[in-house]
Amino acid sequence: MIVADKKPIEEIIQQVEAYRNVLILGCNECVTVCEAGGKKEVGILASALRMYFINNGKDMRIDEITLERQCDHEYLEEIRDRIDKYDAVISLACGVGVQFMAEKYLSKPIYPGVNTCFLGVTDKRGLWTERCQACGQCILANTAGICPISRCAKRILNGPCGGSSKGKCEINKDLDCAWQLIVDRLKALGRMDDYEKLFSIKDWSTDRAGGPRKVVREDVQI
C-alpha cells in the first residue's frame, strides 16, 4: 500500500485559517490501513481543528466526508454537488488523491493533510516499512524476493557495501542491511551460487528518471 503519515496540525491550521467553510476529505484505502487519512483520522482532525478555532474565537465550519477512494473519477464525482459549499478542502488521501482532487475541481483550493511516504507494509500496528520504489522493472526474481533498490540506502545492485555490520546498515543500527537479508534468503533457498551473478547496469528509464510514467492497457480499455 501507499504509506502516509499525519502532517503536524500547526501546518494544517496555517493552510486553512483564512477560510470559513472547510471540508476534510478522507480516503478509505491505503491511508485508512496506515491510520493516517481514513474516517477515524478525518474525525480526529476535524475535532482538533474545531477546538482550536473555537478557542481562538474564530467561526469555522468543518465538515467530514470519507470517500471509497480518491484515485478514481467515480468516487471523486460523489462530492461534485456539495463541493461548492466549501472554501477549501483538506484531503487526507495520499499525494495521488490530493492531485486528482485538484485536477477535478480546478477552482477549489485543496490542501494535503498527510505526508505521503512510501510503498510499504504494516510490520505491526503502528510500524510501517518500505518495500518498493516502483522502478517499473522488477528485479525481485534475481534478489531472492528482497528489493535492494528500496531497502538498501545506496540502492546497490551488487551489494553489500563495506558498511554492512552485524546485519545492519551503516546509516542506522536499527535498519536491516538489505544485502544481508538477500544473502540469508539465498542461503535458505539453497541458491548461494546466484550471489556471484553480476547485476548489469540498470535501465532506469522506467523509474522516475524517465519522467512521469503511464501504463497503457488497450486490452482493458472501453
Place this chain on the structure above:
Amino acid sequence: MTTKTPSKLEQILAAGHLAVTSEVGPPRGSNPKHIEEKGHLIKDYVDAINITDNQTSVTRMCSLAACIRLKLMGLEPVLQMVTRDRNRIAIQSDILGAASFDIHNILCLSGDHQSFGDCATGQNVHDIDSMQLIQTVRRMRDEGKFLGGADIDRPPQMFVGAAENPFADPFEIRVPRLAKKIAAGVEFIQTQCIYNLDKFELWIKLARERGLTEKVHILAGVTPLKSVGMARYMKNRVPGMDVPDDVIKRMAGIPKEKQPQEGIDICVETIERLKSVEGVHGFHIMAIEWEEKVAEIVERTGLYPRPVVGN
C-alpha cells in the same frame, strides 16, 4: 607479466615488487598548496597517491582537480571515484577528463552515505554501483566504447582498482564478493584498514584457495593510530571497521604523549607481518592528516627506496 596501461603502479606490481600507495584528502577550500605540500611529503616513499572523493560525504575540492595537481608535479595519482554523486554521464565525462591529463589509475567506490557528511539532506545518485563502475571503465578502456555504444576518441588508459572490506558482514560473502569484482574486471584492490590481522589472513587465505590472489593485486590497507581515542572512534563510529580490543588495550596502556609512536609501531608491525602473506602484493598507507609519518613507516618496513620502473 604484461601490462595493459602506462600506469606506474601497474608496472611495479607486474614486476613483482611490493607496491606502496598512500592517500591524500583534498582541502575544504580551493587552495592548491595543501595538495602540493602533502604530495611533496610522501612522493619519494610511495608509487602512487590516491586522492579521496569527498570522503565521509564531506564536501571538498574535487578528486579530479586534485589529481591533476599531482600529475602536474610529475606524481602518479589514483583517482578515487564514488558513484554516490554522479550519474553515468558525469562518470564517463570525468573519466575522460582524467584521461586527458593521462591519469592512469582509478579506484571505483560506492562512497559513504551522504547522511554522514555536511549535506545530509541532499540526494544521492547511485545510478550505477561500484562493480558497474569497474565494468564501465574496463569497457571504455578495452573496447574504446561509451556505455551508449559509441566509439571513444583516445580511450582512457586506466589501471582499474576497487576497495574491499574483509571485515564487513556477512563475512561468508566477502570472498565471493571479491570474485565478483574480479569478474567485473578489477585489477587491484586496496583493502579497508587492517587491525584484525587474524581475520584479514583468513580472508586472504580463502581468496587464495579460490585462486583469486592470482587474478588481482591486493594491497593491504593500514592506518596508523594517533591515540587510543582514535582507536575507539574507529571501532565504534566508523562503519565496517574492526579494531580488536587488544589493540585498544595496547594503546590505552601507553602514556598519551607516547601513543602516536605506539600507533606507528603497530602499523609497522602490521606491515612486517603481512609482507610475507601470500597474495599481499603491497600496502596502502592511509595516514589520515598525518602524511608526514608515511616516510618513517615505509623506511622502517624496508620498503624504501621505491623501485624504479621504465616508462
